[in-house]
Amino acid sequence: MRRKQAAVTIREVAKAAGVSVATVSSVLNGRAHTRVAAKTQRRVLEAARRLGYRPKRSAQALRTGLTYTLGLSVPLCPDSLLSPFFYEAVKGALKAAKQRGWLVTILGFQDRQEELALLQSALEQRSVDGVLLFDPQDDDPRLPLLKGRLPFVVVGRCSDPEVITVDNDNVQAAKLATQHLLRLGHRRIAFVHVPFRLATAQDRLMGYRMALEEAGLTFDANLLAGTEGYYGVEAGYQAFMALLNRLRKPPTAALAMDDALALGVLQAAQQHGLRVPDDLAVVGFNDSPFAAHCEPPLTTVRIFAETLVEYATDALLRLIRGEPVAPKRMLVPTQLIVRASCGAMSRKNN
Amino acid sequence: MRRKQAAVTIREVAKAAGVSVATVSSVLNGRAHTRVAAKTQRRVLEAARRLGYRPKRSAQALRTGLTYTLGLSVPLCPDSLLSPFFYEAVKGALKAAKQRGWLVTILGFQDRQEELALLQSALEQRSVDGVLLFDPQDDDPRLPLLKGRLPFVVVGRCSDPEVITVDNDNVQAAKLATQHLLRLGHRRIAFVHVPFRLATAQDRLMGYRMALEEAGLTFDANLLAGTEGYYGVEAGYQAFMALLNRLRKPPTAALAMDDALALGVLQAAQQHGLRVPDDLAVVGFNDSPFAAHCEPPLTTVRIFAETLVEYATDALLRLIRGEPVAPKRMLVPTQLIVRASCGAMSRKNN
DNA sequence: AAATTTTAGCCAAACGATTTAGCCAACTTT
DNA sequence: AAAGTTGGCTAAATCGTTTGGCTAAAATTT
Numbered sequence A, B: 001m002r003r004k005q006a007a008v009t010i011r012e013v014a015k016a017a018g019v020s021v022a023t024v025s026s027v028l029n030g031r032a033h034t035r036v037a038a039k040t041q042r043r044v045l046e047a048a049r050r051l052g053y054r055p056k057r058s059a060q061a062l063r064t065g066l067t068y069t070l071g072l073s074v075p076l077c078p079d080s081l082l083s084p085f086f087y088e089a090v091k092g093a094l095k096a097a098k099q100r101g102w103l104v105t106i107l108g109f110q111d112r113q114e115e116l117a118l119l120q121s122a123l124e125q126r127s128v129d130g131v132l133l134f135d136p137q138d139d140d141p142r143l144p145l146l147k148g149r150l151p152f153v154v155v156g157r158c159s160d161p162e163v164i165t166v167d168n169d170n171v172q173a174a175k176l177a178t179q180h181l182l183r184l185g186h187r188r189i190a191f192v193h194v195p196f197r198l199a200t201a202q203d204r205l206m207g208y209r210m211a212l213e214e215a216g217l218t219f220d221a222n223l224l225a226g227t228e229g230y231y232g233v234e235a236g237y238q239a240f241m242a243l244l245n246r247l248r249k250p251p252t253a254a255l256a257m258d259d260a261l262a263l264g265v266l267q268a269a270q271q272h273g274l275r276v277p278d279d280l281a282v283v284g285f286n287d288s289p290f291a292a293h294c295e296p297p298l299t300t301v302r303i304f305a306e307t308l309v310e311y312a313t314d315a316l317l318r319l320i321r322g323e324p325v326a327p328k329r330m331l332v333p334t335q336l337i338v339r340a341s342c343g344a345m346s347r348k349n350n
Numbered sequence C: 001a002a003a004t005t006t007t008a009g010c011c012a013a014a015c016g017a018t019t020t021a022g023c024c025a026a027c028t029t030t
Numbered sequence D: 001a002a003a004g005t006t007g008g009c010t011a012a013a014t015c016g017t018t019t020g021g022c023t024a025a026a027a028t029t030t
Helices: A010-017 A021-029 A038-051 A057-064 A083-099 A112-125 A142-146 A170-183 A199-214 A233-246 A259-271 A305-321 A344-349 B010-017 B021-029 B038-051 B057-064 B083-099 B112-125 B142-146 B170-183 B199-214 B233-246 B259-271 B305-321 B344-349
Strands: A069-075 A103-109 A130-134 A152-155 A165-168 A189-193 A224-226 A253-256 A281-285 A299-302 A329-332 A335-337 B069-075 B103-109 B130-134 B152-155 B165-168 B189-193 B224-226 B253-256 B281-285 B299-302 B329-332 B335-337
Touching: A010 A021, A010 A038, A021 A038, A057 B057, A069 A083, A069 A112, A069 A305, A083 A103, A083 A305, A083 B083, A083 B103, A103 A112, A103 B083, A112 A142, A130 A305, A152 A305, A165 A170, A165 A305, A170 A189, A170 A199, A170 A253, A170 A281, A170 A299, A170 A335, A189 A199, A189 A233, A189 A259, A224 A233, A233 A259, A253 A259, A259 A281, A305 A329, B010 B021, B010 B038, B021 B038, B069 B083, B069 B112, B069 B305, B083 B103, B083 B305, B103 B112, B112 B142, B130 B305, B152 B305, B165 B170, B165 B305, B170 B189, B170 B199, B170 B253, B170 B281, B170 B299, B170 B335, B189 B199, B189 B233, B189 B259, B224 B233, B233 B259, B253 B259, B259 B281, B305 B329
Parallel strands: A069 A103, A069 A130, A130 A152, A152 A165, A165 A329, A189 A224, A189 A253, A253 A281, A281 A299, B069 B103, B069 B130, B130 B152, B152 B165, B165 B329, B189 B224, B189 B253, B253 B281, B281 B299
Antiparallel strands: A103 B103, A299 A335, B299 B335
């Protein structure tokens, strides 16, 4: 039961077809160098099919120097806030990889340091031909480690202009969300954000400001509510509570950088006696699974993580093959999903 | 920038240490066959460290016949309901694999047929040394395909006694949840479930029945609300709505096989004019991210997917190495998480 | 001192593909 | 008819390890 049946090798195919292994390889890989007569080709193909021959990956890998495997370098947090993004990301990566017969392995890490060790290891063992990185930061130590040694593509915005990146159009996304609130008559819109060290936060702030300023309003830093930690309901609650306590007059709307943060805003608002959406309109980000089901259902900006990562993977594959990678930085648009929490729904009912 | 710097090979280490490659390999792999003097060992180790030698995976793979890679055969659904489970699963698999220096690749499929093709392919190309399968069904076609050809472990219950499985203790879980409701005084408890073709559904039904019967109640099939499709808010809504319309008197409690189904139950109840938890107590399963944040917060049974898959991966690794795998079937306990939706909270406040 | 055992380490053959260089016949060209 | 071309294929090298078999030298026994 444990014995593996001997697999078919290229040698056996060669023997069966009455040619040399070189010819078999030529036929199967369609090499330009050696042309093979049509008749011989047919014979080889037939023999390969009949014997059920599939080249052994590890032998190919050794000879060609390619593992035909991509690495996804992703954080493994204790909570599962990232899980929808992760799932979508894997779907996207697989979609792009599968078409070309590539595999995807997960390089999962707990902290930045472990990530570096993992990348280093992947590099040294040459276990992958390229990696996808997420969530770039200023002065990202991963880039110098990888540069010139292993092809990589970054998902998210990244200051280095050399690096190939694919990102959500966060500026546009925040701008549209803010404009939506402006259109509903709001003038004092809070922005609940994660630390600005993250590029995403910078971009969304940018979009928020642009919308305000294009509407003739001046940006007011007092309306910023920053979290210390990362995304998370509690973080949103704390940040918004602090904002409410700080201001004489509460804002009439809040744009949160993530649905979890928005949920925290909802809780803080409730505790502060503000009704949503009547006293406070709330807009989140990412269209998390719970966004449609919380009370009230959350207006949110949907991002297309699957598409994002699919593009990134495609670019990475090109990069590895040495093909030209069209634009060095790609932006994927987002979509505003209007639900009850911003008041647009009830307004329609008036 | 694209040039990879030539990697260090075992030959260079051998030269640097003034020994043969065989000796280097012996030292590094600690083979019993060839003993090496302590002094020489030190010299080799030092040379390897100094040069930063890491054996090339693909060469090892070719020579040893092992890829040191595990496959996770997981469904890729359009919606992201599975995403928390998937995330936890990957965490668990990586935790077990990483310790021993193994890699994990994702074999993601859209439908059963694609899964078979993928497994077949992995088998033929020998791209993984073993796979983890999820969600077994009756007469699962994956088992005959893999048996005797590729080691595998199944996550979930599986009728074949030969197969190594790791599963949640679903019987116990459903029993405890039901007992909780019984303790709160409920006597007419609905059970909202997915098709019984799935082993999980069978097991949870079993636990539900056991609790009822041990409490001296007779099982009433009229209180079953089955979905046609799989998990999903809409499915739960439909199933429970149908139940409510069918019965003269609504049940006072509902146990749903998943939080998404429970959410559907919540919606159906609301539409039917039943208040939760006052008129209807609701308990879900899986402690989904939204469970704590919906209205009212959902009492639910938490499962430990990470642990589950960690154990499964560990068993798989053992199986691959030919080590004995302790019990052929392992059960991981679950945990009831009490929130407002079952009424236990408000009761306490009386 | 010779025979035997043990220790320490080397040689060379795999593993299963890809790829380079070259051979031979047949066909063109001059 | 001699010289070059080309088409069609093969032999052999190669990728970087691991490992079974072997052999000197050293240690031990007879």
